[in-house]
Amino acid sequence: MLKKLFPTLSHLRSGVQILMLFVTVYGSVVVGHYAADKISNALPVLSCAYDMRSGGYCVLVPIQHQIHHRIGEAMVRAQQLTSQMVLPLLMTLLSFFVFFFIIGKAFCSWVCPLGTLQELIGRLGRRFGIHLRRLEGDDLGEAKRIRPVKWVLLLCLVFLLPLLAGLGVAPHSLGNPYCDICPSRVATTLLTGNTEQLALRRGGNISFALGAIANVLFGFTVVGALALRQPFCRICPMLAFNALFQRLSPLRLVKISRENCGKCRICSEACPMDIREISGEEGSKAFTEDCTLCGRCAEYCPQDGIIKMKWGPLSLFSSSRSYYRDKVRTELPDGSLKPIRFVRAVKSHD
């Protein structure tokens, strides 16, 4: 039954993504109205707290909030590092980790609403024949050149500025700067029919500028995703945050070396984050900080048992030639879709 519904790992992931898009954007219908009812306020995905229908909050929200209001303000009051300051932050990190432990960075590629939206837009682009662009040397430049951006955003917008705002060094309007520039805030609230987050705040230059950045990122992501896979994910501080803990989750991709491995590079081609190392390296080096555990590399590896998705000692999925053959009948590694067949093949009566 499950096999019929989800014949490939990609189908299963798409199903999970759609379900999670509903849970993260409209989940209060299921989990309840109040903030206390939500699944968690420390989800490892961009599930927006400004969306009044959401089923849970992104972990970056309380991190900024606690650094701003608890740590920064408490330090100003010259208090010692007491449990009153640090405990809420530790509780947030612990709640986050309870979720993260289960599927690790796969939250990005299986659960995150913005990730799902970008992927759906990308499919639309492939369907309409928009040429795929890649972060590779011969197209838009190497993906690794853009990798530090997400770390800078995490450090500055999630940790540093909220702390400075709490200390009173920076204005309070910089108290949650990542939320202010997050395109998921705009996208997910629009999905609930609410245009408030699309509208820019007037009356303060900082708020206006941060909102403008969010909207530019939102617009760029919506159109850019037609040609470039997962454009925002590449600079997303949530990916950096998840990467901090990536070795602490049992879910991982594993690659073993084989003598002809690294020649076809189909795994890198299938990777929506354009990670070249998947084909060129082996072991943990093959899956860099950008890997979101989507599993496409394993699906498109044409050799048996080279790339595996494992949860601890359990092998959840393993590359195989037969699976690859079936897979490329409907979708090429770069995401291009084979034409939809509306007419069944006519059997020959010879």
Place this chain on the structure above:
Amino acid sequence: MPVTRGEEQRPDRQREWTRFPLLAAVPNRTGERGLAAVRPLGIAATEVAVIAADGPDARRRVLYPVRPEGALIEAATPKTGNYHWLQARAESAEEILVASSVWYFPNPGKAPTEMLLAPKSELEIIPVPLPREHSGYRESEKWQFLVRFHGRPLANQPLTLETEFGSRSTFLTDANGYATVLFPRDFRQAPAPGGGEAGHGPRRAGFVLATEKTAHGKRFLTAFNYTYSQDADRNRSLAWGMVFSLVGMMAAIPLLRRPSADKTREEGTDLA
């Protein structure tokens, strides 16, 4: 975090804008987020009951004496929930007056659903639901309130709304005791002297809902006060939002062009 902290979301300050009883917030000078102080106005109450949604039994309902500086509500212990119900009461042979409000602590615990519906006085105004975290009552929005008398819904009961900006309107409950209250768009008027809100949240003002009933020769008057904020469109620009979104879209358009030196991924990766 836009609205869930500081003074912005607290019940209203002392003002001469309503004849109904209020629980007015006293500014918290310490900045301690787990402390609150309220002062009953228009009601001769000697204590304020604070009802939590969660936590040990001893913390579920705590009475705080009213002092000259107000009723000082101590730091909420962990796991008592976010919203706490505040209630002051004055009783005489002729009447029973009740002033009620809610206070939001950034505190984990159960949602306030059960706490709100639990009977707390003879005549009750129950917000169903309260605004969620990061949200609030706002101009032009409709919110539902349940009116009960001795635990039973009151049909066709008038519920009067008064705001700090001088609006006054009356709503009738339906057959199930629910009144749908429309918050007036009245922030156009200049705020009262000393009014408005400091900080980076939206501007807020106080409102009070009140209902009155006479039974067995006794008058019951119950009020619920809290704050509402101005409509988001007053300090936001959708036009600018769309302009910058379009700028982002335009910036991405070069990506949609086929690169000149196409390195031909098209010829097939099907090595099968």
